[in-house]
Amino acid sequence: MATITSGKDAFDSISEGCFLVLPQSRRSNASSSLNAGQKRKRSTRKATATSASQRANTSVLENDGFQPLFSGDEPSACVSMRHKFFQAEWKRMNDLINDILLDTNSAVINSIADFVNHSAQEQGLIALPFHEIPTALVFAGINTPDHETQFEQIVSHLRRDNHYVALLQSKDCGNIRNMTKTMIEQFLSETMVNDDQQELTDEPMFQFGGSGHSGAKSAKRSKLPPYDFQILEGWYRHASRNKQSNLVVVLQDIETFEAQVLQDFISICSEYRRRLPIVFIMGIATSSEILHQSLTKASISLLRVEKFWLEQSEVWLNRVLETLFIERSDTLKFGPRPFRFLVDHFYLYDFSMGKVTASLKYALMHHFYANPLSILLPLLGYDAQRLQSTLTEWHEEGILCIHHATFLRMLPSFRMHVNALADQDPHEALCLLDDDAYLMTKALPQFVLGLQRYQHHFRYGIELIRILHQQFPDITGLRKPKRELLRMALESDTAALGEAIRLPADLLRKCEGDKLRRFLQQLHAVTMQFSHEEEEQQEEEQGGQGEDNNNNNMTLLEDWMERLQQTLDAETTKAQEAKMKKREKKLDAMVTDTTRHTVTAKKVQDESVKYLKKTGTDKTKIAMEVADWISRTLNKCLMQSITTVPMYELAYYTNVRLHEKSFSAQPRASVQTGLGQAHHYLNCSCCTRPEHIMPSEHDTCILYKLYLECGRMINLYDWFVAFGCILEREKRSERLDEKEVQARFVRSVAELQFLGFIKSTQRKTDHVQRLTWSNI
Secondary structure (H helix, E strand, O other), rough: OOOOOOOOOOOOOOOOOOOOOOOOHHHHHHHHHHHOOOOOOOOOHHHHHHHHHHHHHHHHHHHOOOOOOOOOOOOHHHHHHHHHHHHHHHHEEEEEEEHHHHHHHHHHHHHHHHHHHHOOOOOOOOOOOOOOOOEEEEEEEOOOOHHHHHHHHHHHHHHHHHOOOEEEEEOOOOOOOHHHHHHHHHHHHHHHHHHHOOOOOOOOOOOOOOOOOOOOOOOOOOOOOOOOHHHHHHHHHHOOEEEOEEEEEEEEHHHHHHHHHHHHHHHHHHHHHOOOOHHHHHHHHOOOOHHHHHHHHHOOOOEEEEEOOOHHHHHEEEEEEEEEEEOOOOOOOOOOHHHHHHHHHHHHHHHHHHHHHHHHHHOOOOOOHHHHHHHHHHHHOHHHHHHHHHHHHHHEEEEEEOOHHHHHOOOHHHHHHHHHHHHHHHHHHHHHHHOOOHHHHHHHHHHHHHHHHHHHHHHHHHHHHHHHHHOOOOOOOOOOOOOOHHHHHHOOOOOHHHHHHHHHHHHHOOOHHHHHHHHHHHHHHHHHHHHHHHHHHHHHHOOOOOOOHHHEEEEEEEEHHHHHHHHHOOOOOOHHHHHHHHHHHHHHHHOOOOOOOHHHHHHHHHHHHHHHHHHHOHHHHHHHHHHHHHHHHHHHOOOOOOOOHHOOHOEEOOHHHHHHHHOOOOHHHHHHHHOOOOOOHHHOOOOOOOOOOOOOOHHHHHHHHHHHHHEEEHHHHHHHHHHHHHHHHOOOOOOOOOOHHHHHHHHHHHHHHHHEEEEEOOOOOOEEEEEOOOOO
């Protein structure tokens, strides 16, 4: 091994380190070999402590770092359940996210597959003296890290259609040799995988170079270089004897490829196009102008281009939020502040689907890792009977212990519920506070069912307001995505929610008969669906009680539909039509006038509406009644704050600070803290007083503290002298060498410049300019 002659110590770095941790058996063997011949007596207490620590470490490793909560008093069964439930919930959530992405782009992926399948058809094309390569330009959005998942789905779909696919990335294609070599290796390795899955046959393998005898057991190795297209041509003739498959070359991010390499690759593929059915799929993040900027006209003329657009990441985000936070009742949901942070970080930063997925996983991991009540989250998908039996079984087996009951009573929603219950039913409130068995087996199932009912009503309200907004497509200000309605409900923004309900309800009062009939039909279908679900839940909970409300709603809707149909059938004469238009104009002027906000105007408007209800036509009365009913229903379903639901913390994640620290980190604050208060990271006792500069601190920390005392321009010599004075206070047996001080000073200055605290200036060659002025 060559000797290191550089003046820089290869093991002295603030950013790199190596830690050698031997396995337990190796450590024990090493210690036994070192202590051979020496007899040591170990006490029984020490041996017991060692075995206990080993068991604890083993349990931690078994549960992937999940540790017992309640200061170590949590039952081991609960720790295992939290770990198991986390893995199951994340697998289900990740599958949902991937399925949503696949469903979102399914139409585009099918179109790309059809393009590849029919790429060999040349009917209607002009005969050219060169061979065009069918090329699909796939516009995948501006966030390139998300392209990997999208193109993997495209590749898997094409492989299911028995095409050979090679996915090339710019990091593997620095030159034309590496590019062609990588492509050929991927094509050949795909065949090897397929051959491994099939039974071995006695057919002779294709031989590159030379002619082998028929009875030879081994083939002669090819003398062709691994990047030669003749290898690909010979392999394709052998591999495609039983099927006609295309060779699809996927260039994931075309902007990152070298232009000259790409031009040469296109030219070579065009020459082999007659013998090899090569098809290109090029991923583009910006626009098609990048092709004209990177490629020459001669290279572009070799491509037969067709464009495809994948769905934007915003569509995927809305669908994910709707599925996880609205449609599903047994998934972890975000509270108001984490939800706003998630959405704002997506729209204001990078539109990254990967970061949204990581944020959801991080929240789920923290919920199960640090919350002992997280074992109750999967119970949100249980019916009443299964929920009751599961909680009773857990309580009898000791899985739910007194610590869980105490933790439940510490929840803010529980305290609010008990305070409200103290005046109405003091005995019930006392049982909730004193009786653990009653809380776990009787009250907790009702709390979970109440949370299920809240989510069911909220989903019903979201569907109603979506149908209501669809009736007025011309008024763009009314249409709000479900994501925005969810945010309003979580933040208890009653003003915005009330406006989103009131405006379409007012417009509904002046709807025409046909539009009102279509709206009632959609309303009837949605209400019937949710009524059946609620009736099934109520039958399990209360033995069929509570069905009158659902039956009343269905009866009202059916009555309105019947009356409206009779009214529309009776309107045949022109006189009646003119009379109806006149009344509708009056109603429009009174209901939709948004310019008059005085108390008198509102009073006149309310009185006019009441008068029209009494004296108007039957259609007007129906419109008024439907508008009033839907306003009451939406206010009931959407206006209730989640914080008023007991035990909402079981399903809602509200810790936003940890998310902000993890996904919106502030590196400058960490760097300044590490340089100015190094004892927070080093955990040492020699430099606990930040106002003093100790020689035992790191050189960069010393120089940074001197940096804080400087002005806009820093004299390097004065800085060096001050740095040397600090180092001279270090206790040493020998005198400090000036060259060593200079080397340490230069290294620290370079590190501060790398961290962005200083920069060189041309005004004074022996000075540097200070760039930061705040300190922590």
